[in-house]
Amino acid sequence: MNRRSAQPILTWTEGPEADVPLSVRDLWVEYRAPRGAVKAVRGASFDLYKGETLSLTGESGSGKTTLALSLIRLLPRSANVRKGQIIYRRDGQEYDVLSLDAGDLRQFRWKECAMVFQSALNAFNPVLKIWDQMYDTVKAHDHSEREEVRRRALDLLRLVQLEPERVINAYPHELSGGMRQRVLLAMSLLLNPQVIILDEPTTALDILTQRTIIDLLRKLKEELGFSMVFISHDLSLAAELADRVATMYAGRVVEVGNVYEIFYRPKHPYTLGLIKAVPTVTGGFQELASISGSPPDLINLPTGCKFHPRCLYAMERCREEEPELIPATKGHLVACFCWEQVQADWDREWQQREPEAMEVAWPRS
């Protein structure tokens, strides 16, 4: 694998490069469609720090899943990575994921970067037992002793709070949806990867099972110390689990920052809209607001800032020019020309509210 020349791609990163296992820079992905190219990801950039949870949020169709799939190059055939870089770092080495050859890519997948999918219901081959699929996974990467693999698989199943002996000999259809999601989680930890991508891991599950999975994820991360990209349109889950949050709109990261910063001091009108659209148990309906308009057509995108047709702050400049992702405050980046005004309005509203109400709205343990 070729080492890449050092380049100024980590301009906004604090700390040494070694602490950033994954960097994405200016990634463009298109899907071929009869009507034209669907621009699913348009110049997305972000860094993933060691041991952190980065939450990617945004509406459906904002490019979250496409971005995640391109991280392990698992995009469907109709997709095309136009340009950009995905840099993976381990032990002082840098790897360009987009130019890995087939064999290296196969090794990279799961061993370095595992992915937990949304639909765990169909994630397993229905004709093979869980154990066979676990062993398949290990065999594809290492030459481990069968007994050792079994012991590790059992340990991991115990770690995700399943009955190891029963589950390992089960066929996928004998397990419930929540159990399968946990098995997939255990399987993703099997090779001890540095990065785990979770693509809406709880969306298909009921609220109580969601709860256990989220608690489990937090516990696992504390014990094992991997980095996590957590994709979810559910802001409250992101608030609970994430260290940092990145908001995506029309294939672009429009705001990244520390989880407190994002939820208590959002700077992009879109993030602001998302936060206001989340109902709270005590909040009542008058505080709920949705974002007007609908997500953009990814084939014929609006000019300038892609959010301007739906934005309350839109001005002439927004129609002509697309804002870059720039640091607003320390570690908080935003792609908006009027972030200062958004900030000011939010602060005014914030002061009018009672502090306890906000604490109920966004509880943090």
Place this chain on the structure above:
Amino acid sequence: MGVPSALRSPKSASVGTARLIRRIVSNYLLRRLLKALFTVFFVTTLIFFLIRLMPSNPIEVYINELIVQYGFSYEDARNQAASLFAIDLDAPMAVQYLDFLRHLSRGDLGNSLRSPGTTVLSVIAKFLPWTLFSVGTGLLLSFTLGVSLGMLMAYKRESSLEPVLAGIGSFLSSVPNYIIGILLLVFLGVRWELVPIGQMRGSMTPGIKPSLTLEFISDIFFHAALPIATYVLTTVGGWMLTMKSSTISTLGEDYVTVARARGLPETRITTAYVGRNAALPLFTQLAISIGFIVGGSILIEQIFVYQGIGYQLLVAISNRDYPVMQGIFLIITASVIASNFLADFLYSRLDPRVRIVGRE
């Protein structure tokens, strides 16, 4: 203890019967077996009456033959026929039927009318193996070939190879097998004289001793080559097209994507993840088509003069040889039902999701 036995026993007897019925109902295998037996019985009965409702009867056919071929007068022919046939066709149908059932329950399928002294069972035992051999080989060959080609088509569905194969596949699967048989005979055998069809008649060269020698095995394959080629050509298209669509839909399954994400080698994904799941529905079809081995061979065996059970059935029908017809139809029915049985069993072996039902 205190309850008088006279009071208790009738109740426990009815409980026992109820339990027996419940056991039959709840035992999957037993239930299937009873159903299968009933089907065989029903179809056999139907055939018994149907073949007797066909115009003409064995005696008429024989009389006609004597008149046309040997110039017998009707009276002479009738006398000759009456002395030959040891069957009373004037007896009421119900009596004939009960007689047939009585023999059948003893495993006796009766004697052939046209060749007295030959039991139907011996006819079946002599000719059925050849049909099983030729159609079975053809089926296995075309299944293997079709499944492989179907997967190839699914994987190469964006190349120019795919439409060519798909065209060939749908052409072959839409042409009836006897047309293909006749075409093979006419072009390979007569027009171009590529194969010695004269020597290929029959199921083996007369005088050769059945043994496990290379000579004998190559001889039976030589004689069965054209029927086998016909079976392969007419069924391979269906397997190809079914396997192609099955593979394409399996390739879209999440577990295949996840398997790729897990970094599994492509060969492992193709065999254990795509191939095995895509072929599942085809195994059922394979087992079912085994049931049609006997029925499907009738015209082909006649075209190539292959001495199998289908050929015998055709002869028996034209002679109205009732016992032989009944016997062969019974075999056909039984093999269709048995292969359905096999299909279910096979499917439950191959797909763990169905296995649970079979176990209970």
